[in-house]
Amino acid sequence: xxxxxxxxxxxKIKEQQAICAxxxxxxxxxxxRPLAFVDTYGCQQNEADSEKLRxxxxxxxxxxxxxxxxxxxxxxxxxxxREHAEMRVLGNVGALSHAKKARPGQIVAVCGCMVQxxxxxxxxxxxxxxxxxxFGPHELWRFPxxxxxxxxxxxxxxxxxxxxxxxxxxxxxxxxxPLRRDGTVKAWLSIMYGCNNFCTYCIVPYVRGRERSRxxxxxxxxARQLVEEGYKDITLLGQNVNSYGKDLDEPVDxxxxxxxxxxxxxxxxxxxxxxxxxxxxxxxxxxxxxxxKCAHHIHLPVQSGSDRVLKAMNRHYDRAAYLEKVALxxxxxxDLVLTTDIIVGFPGETEEEFEDTLSLCEEVRFxxxxxxxxxxxxxxxxxxxxxxxxxxxxxxxxxxxxxxxNRISGEKHRAYEGQTLRVLVDGETGKEPYNLSSRTSGxxxxxxxxxxxxxxxxxxxxxxxxxxxxxxxEVVE
Ligand code: SAH
Ligand code: SF4
Ligand code: F3S
Numbered sequence: 001x002x003x004x005x006x007x008x009x010x011x012k013i014k015e016q017q018a019i020c021a022x023x024x025x026x027x028x029x030x031x032x033r034p035l036a037f038v039d040t041y042g043c044q045q046n047e048a049d050s051e052k053l054r055x056x057x058x059x060x061x062x063x064x065x066x067x068x069x070x071x072x073x074x075x076x077x078x079x080x081x082r083e084h085a086e087m088r089v090l091g092n093v094g095a096l097s098h099a100k101k102a103r104p105g106q107i108v109a110v111c112g113c114m115v116q117x118x119x120x121x122x123x124x125x126x127x128x129x130x131x132x133x134x135f136g137p138h139e140l141w142r143f144p145x146x147x148x149x150x151x152x153x154x155x156x157x158x159x160x161x162x163x164x165x166x167x168x169x170x171x172x173x174x175x176x177x178p179l180r181r182d183g184t185v186k187a188w189l190s191i192m193y194g195c196n197n198f199c200t201y202c203i204v205p206y207v208r209g210r211e212r213s214r215x216x217x218x219x220x221x222x223a224r225q226l227v228e229e230g231y232k233d234i235t236l237l238g239q240n241v242n243s244y245g246k247d248l249d250e251p252v253d254x255x256x257x258x259x260x261x262x263x264x265x266x267x268x269x270x271x272x273x274x275x276x277x278x279x280x281x282x283x284x285x286x287x288x289x290x291x292x293k294c295a296h297h298i299h300l301p302v303q304s305g306s307d308r309v310l311k312a313m314n315r316h317y318d319r320a321a322y323l324e325k326v327a328l329x330x331x332x333x334x335d336l337v338l339t340t341d342i343i344v345g346f347p348g349e350t351e352e353e354f355e356d357t358l359s360l361c362e363e364v365r366f367x368x369x370x371x372x373x374x375x376x377x378x379x380x381x382x383x384x385x386x387x388x389x390x391x392x393x394x395x396x397x398x399x400x401x402x403x404x405x406n407r408i409s410g411e412k413h414r415a416y417e418g419q420t421l422r423v424l425v426d427g428e429t430g431k432e433p434y435n436l437s438s439r440t441s442g443x444x445x446x447x448x449x450x451x452x453x454x455x456x457x458x459x460x461x462x463x464x465x466x467x468x469x470x471x472x473x474e475v476v477e
Contacts, residue, residue: 042079
């Protein structure tokens with residue numbers, strides 16, 4: 001049966017907010033302001049989800065801390081994309097038992113992608129008694145209700161009662177969840193959730209459910225509000241933003257949405273993450289080129305330069321098709337900044353196939369590359385593919401790729417020296433003499449010397465030096 005887009009009734013979100021009000025009374029009964037610690041792992045989607053968790057917690061009267069020993073409520077929002085991410089989460093969750101011992105009333109919740117996997121929820125149940133509440137991404141909208149269940153059990157002195165909400169689900173769209181954003185200059189704006197691509201190595205479609213788009217009017221309302229509140233850098237988020245709108249009744253695609261958001265009056269930069277090469281269209285590149293506010297940056301994960309590996313990954317494009325897309329995008333935007341993700345050591349990758357990745361990188365000359373060693377994910381098709389290459393061999397390949405990536409980024413950065421670029425100042429570096437951090441429209445990091453009062457403003461920066469990771473410059477008065 002085809003997937004039907006599900007939405008959560010807005011009344012249900014209001015009920016959750018009413019629960020927040022009730023928990024406010026209970027959490028603040030001793031006259032003290034409760035503190036919450038939301039610890040986020042993984043991608044920008046998770047950052048955006050944590051802003052919703054904080055929104056609910058703020059409605060419960062919580063202030064925020066980064067210190068687990070001070071927190072009354074701890075929420076660990078997890079990632080499952082690679083084993084390393086999971087190991088970090090498990091290590092840190094295990095270590096929370098010290099904080100809980102020092103603060104017996106503390107509530108520890110673990111949510112997000114990692115716990116949506118049955119074996120991980122089970123592991124937390126059996127081996128991590130410090131955890132009181134576990135809920136997957138599909139249950140985030142009813143976090144207040146779940147937290148209340150834990151608190152009710154506490155009041156009944158039923159301390160062994162723990163709450164697990166990780167049922168399998170395709171996911172829904174929930175509007176109206178309060179948000180507490182992290183920054184004041186840059187904002188995330190989720191436009192869709194889930195993924196339907198099932199790349200054979202990837203866990204995301206299993207834990208995040210099917211692709212579902214928010215309605216354009218809901219996105220536009222949020223974008224307008226961000227601009228009114230003074231945000232200057234808006235990133236539209238989705239696992240594959242290019243399939244935006246496919247599940248909606250009205251005929252709207254991602255390029256249309258980009259045009260609508262960039263038509264909002266105000267001075268801001270519009271970005272997006274991530275686009276799958278198979279769905280990146282000429283219409284998208286044309287729209288990016290035509291819309292003044294749209295950053296000329298595209299993150300286009302290639303994953304591999306070998307046709308055989310790309311096929312085994314189920315990526316639905318080959319090397320030639322990828323290179324064609326890049327050429328087309330550059331024809332529309334000669335100043336395009338292009339970044340990518342690459343997996344090294346996919347099961348069965350040969351030395352020759354790895355060299356195809358190197359040669360593709362030389363050919364494209366990415367501005368930045370995010371490189372990963374393949375990590376086996378339970379339940380994905382790649383997990384049962386033969387993988388004769390040793391970890392040590394993969395590490396050697398990874399090091400060679402990193403060296404190439406750094407060399408190319410360094411060369412690309414050097415080409416900016418002497419230029420004057422418009423940048424958005426987004427924060428302080430905490431280091432002298434380049435005390436401010438800023439970003440070019442293409443998303444390159446520029447360290448500047450200047451007055452912190454410039455944070456949140458667009459300025460012209462004269463680039464004087466650079467290295468692999470950043471550009472350095474002076475504010476042009
Ligand atoms: N939806 C995005 C990527 C999400 S995950 C996209 O398709 O572009 C971010 C990156 O993690 C992926 O692009 C991929 O390079 C990497 N990744 C995903 N699963 C992985 C695995 N099992 N092992 C290693 N890297 C992986
Ligand atoms: Fe994972 Fe592929 Fe979906 Fe990206 S497009 S989230 S890599 S399955
Ligand atoms: Fe990780 Fe989930 Fe994002 S698995 S990369 S947090 S979608």
